[in-house]
Amino acid sequence: MSSPATGSLSALRQAQGPTAADRDETRSASTGAASGSRIRLIATDLDGTLLDPTGHVTARTRAALDAARAAGIVVVPVTARQPIGLRAIAAEAGFAGWALCGNGAYGIHLGTHEQLFGSEIAxxxxxxxxxxxxxxxxxxxxxxxxxxxxxxxxxxxxxxxxxxxxxxxxxxxxxxxxxxxxxxxxxxxxxxxxxxxxxxxxxxxxxxxxxxxxxxxxxxxxxxxxxxEGVTKASGLALLCAELGIEQDEVLAFGDALNDVEMLRWAGHGVAMANAEPAALAAADEVTASNAADGVAAVLERVLAV
Missing domain, CATH: 3.30.1240.10 (Hypothetical Protein, Haloacid Dehalogenase-like Hydrolase; Chain: A; domain 2)
Incomplete structure (x- = not known):
């Protein structure tokens, strides 16, 4: 179980100004985004989001991820990639725990290789x-x-x-x-x-x-x-959070593509990249800088400074 994190979703919302949630009060209420909710899990897409255009993790982004982990926040890659693709960048990002692969179809532990769940097409x-x-x-x-x-x-x-x-x-x-x-x-x-x-x-x-x-x-x-049927990044994230005892409104998620839409909507706070597809931009509470400009790091630095 992770220790309390220093960042909060309510402070994040106040710091970043008007959001998609402000334009959709029903969604905000449904996510249970209560004042003072702590961020306990960061869920991030990889390609087009966490990784720069060359497919790597920048020094700034790695420092932000490390700071989040040091604050007791669980950092989880949520990706369309398979384990072979995760292993290619795990050391750069510091990924050693749980990961969600195949667009949420299965959860694996990168260290122990334990499979938490798996949903197959018949x-x-x-x-x-x-x-x-x-x-x-x-x-x-x-x-x-x-x-x-x-x-x-x-x-x-x-x-x-x-x-x-x-x-x-x-x-x-x-x-x-x-x-x-x-x-x-x-x-x-x-x-x-x-x-x-x-x-x-x-x-x-x-x-x-x-x-x-x-x-x-x-x-x-x-x-x-x-x-x-029913498998999305959001469904996989919900299963992992249930296992870890983390609430939906304690999740901060990042994404850029169509396969990130459900996750951005489900999370307590969803952040789309400036380079995101229109559907992802519409689903998010906030838009950050592009993956070429360390957009994930920019948000994490602000959250962890609260």
């Missing part, structure tokens, strides 16, 4: 998705993330259109199996992409299907990400 559901999408969009390619994010099963042809940065995996290690094998076991995340069609276009087609059994989102990566 085999019949992902088979239906592939079948119904194929009827409208030819030549789609699929990959399945399994077993605490350590197993990646890619359809033949997927590696040819993938880059190292897409999944933080060398495409030569992705394998190449028939689509039937990709869909043969439940997935923590099902990835859908096309050699020439944009993720937004695929996402739009996916939105016309019966949504029973799955949820889909975009993270800014060159593919669509599909999780089990």
């Amino acid at each position: 085999v019949p559901v992902q088979q239906r998705i592939a079948r119904e999408l194929a009827a409208q969009v030819p030549d789609l390619l699929f990959a399945s993330v399994r077993e605490a994010g350590e197993v990646f099963v890619a359809q033949a042809g997927y590696a040819e259109v993938a880059a190292l940065g897409d999944h933080k995996r060398d495409p030569r290690t992705m394998g190449a199996v028939p689509l039937t094998e990709v869909l043969l076991a439940p997935s923590l995340k099902l990835v859908v992409r096309h050699a020439s069609m944009s993720p937004a276009e695929i996402f739009a087609v996916l939105g016309t299907l019966d949504q029973t059994g799955f949820a889909a989102t975009l993270s800014g990566a060159p593919f669509v990400e599909v999780m089990a």
Whole structure:
């Protein structure tokens, strides 16, 4: 259990002036944002948010994260990435505890490798998705993330259109199996992409299907990400907070993309980056500087100075 933090959500709101919550009194009340609520957990997206445009943690941001941890605040990466992608920057950010991967599909401890929870897409559901999408969009390619994010099963042809940065995996290690094998076991995340069609276009087609059994989102990566029904970064964060005994209004969250929207709305105080997508900007209580200008650090420095 973390010790009381020095920052408070009420002070944060007063310091940063009018917010999206001021324009939406219903949402503010629903999050239980009571005066004096302490920040006990910081939930942060990585790409486009915590990391700079080169994909690294700046010295200023690392210092702010360390100061938050020293104040007894739990710092949790909440990301679309799998553990392999987290390990690439864990040392830079000082991440050694709980992390939420696959857009909230599962929670893992980076130190002990314990899996707190995992939500998988049922085999019949992902088979239906592939079948119904194929009827409208030819030549789609699929990959399945399994077993605490350590197993990646890619359809033949997927590696040819993938880059190292897409999944933080060398495409030569992705394998190449028939689509039937990709869909043969439940997935923590099902990835859908096309050699020439944009993720937004695929996402739009996916939105016309019966949504029973799955949820889909975009993270800014060159593919669509599909999780089990009800899975979002907010759902994963709620499960972790319940485990840690942390209340919703004690959470400060940062994000920039469509897959961050639910988390920004759910948290006691949601902060969008200046470079965020319109949906994330609309969901947040506050907009900070861009990830290129240490926007996360700017907010944390202000909170911890209260």
